Amino acid sequence: DVDPHEVAVCSTGLIGVRLPMDRVTAGIAAAGGLLSPDGGEDAAVAIRTTDSVHKTASVTRDDWTVGGMAKGAGMLAPGLATMLVVLTTDADVEAEALDGALRSAVRTTFDRVDSDGCMSTNDTVLLLASGASGTVPDPEAFAGAVHAVCLDLAGQLVADAEGASKEIEVHVVGAASEEDAVEVGRSIARNNLLKCALHGEDPNWGRVLSAIGTTAAAFDPDRLDVAINGVWVCRDGAAGESRDKVDLSDRRITITADLRSGDASAVLWTNDLTAEYVHENSAYSS
Structure with a gap:
């Protein structure tokens, strides 16, 4: 069992239209049964909507890694966007340091993407740390890795923008x-x-x-x-x-x-x- 307060919920869909919760709850159960250490790419594919390709990026430093997946192809503007991004790391980093690294990275990456100037209601960027590597990284090196992954994913969002030719x-x-x-x-x-x-x-x-x-x-x-x-x-x-x-x-x-x-x-x-x-x-x- 997982405490509900330990679950971060991301959502997208037509604004004002309620989600079909019977299908959502059935999907959660099905996805839970497919959890795997190698399931990252499947998750990136699963969160696509109008995306033409799935979007992932990772950076490895010594014995720790920062990785991430993103979805988004339209209504991409800072503040609010139809953009979902989940970053994970096996580095051992405290919540306050995670928050600082993420906010700094987002400010000059996702917040500087302005594909169509339109805002939605569902943008989310999460950074989750498991500490599984047992390594406490240098704060500057960790912040640099987070920024690099965010920059890579931001570029992929722009490259896959709806209908774009430039x-x-x-x-x-x-x-x-x-x-x-x-x-x-x-x-x-x-x-x-x-x-x-x-x-x-x-x-x-x-x-x-x-x-x-x-x-x-x-x-x-x-x-x-x-x-x-x-x-x-x-x-x-x-x-x-x-x-x-x-x-x-x-x-x-x-x-x-x-x-x-x-x-x-x-x-x-x-x-x-x-x-x-x-x-x-x-x-x-x-």
Whole structure:
């Protein structure tokens, strides 16, 4: 028997629709009978919904490991997202240290994923430690391993986003503060006109500027620089290198916005906006 207070419950589904508890309880019993030290991959497959692939990652240091699985392909935005992540470790780490390592890792990984700017009601990230290795790791090494696994899984979430044909990495540099950098990066990541342009392989840097302009970040419009895939198409708030130099044929795209207002920076991840995304979400409940 397991104390109910020792069970962490993760859930997903249509918002407002009650779960079929007869099927859920039967599934719990069936899953319990299949528990195995080698069942991690089966669990990762089982939690998929609109995911096209299951998502796992692990890092081993000396004689201890941090591993994890994730599900999520849409409604991916920080704060609340249709994202379930379970991390486990056999390292011997106290709850307070686990909490600190996880919060630090999530802040610059899952919280910086903004696939479609939409929030759901069910996001969960758990870190569970068994202590089975008997090893108490160096706190910095442990925190680094947790961050590496979170970063890997966050990248897999973006790569599997519903209908996406482009994976877009937004770098904001030269910001007055990290908060400014994140605000600008999020505004760029959520700009639907820009996402449509990138889907069409159009390096429309003006849409990057317009996204920056909607924020409260500190910057001088006449000092903004923007690069797309390494080509500085905007210098000092005006046209820079020829947009014809920008090759957007690859799935991966990098946008760099230099606010030239300080030394802070941030990286966020998003996707393009496609007809496939619209189709999948127009018929999701039917």
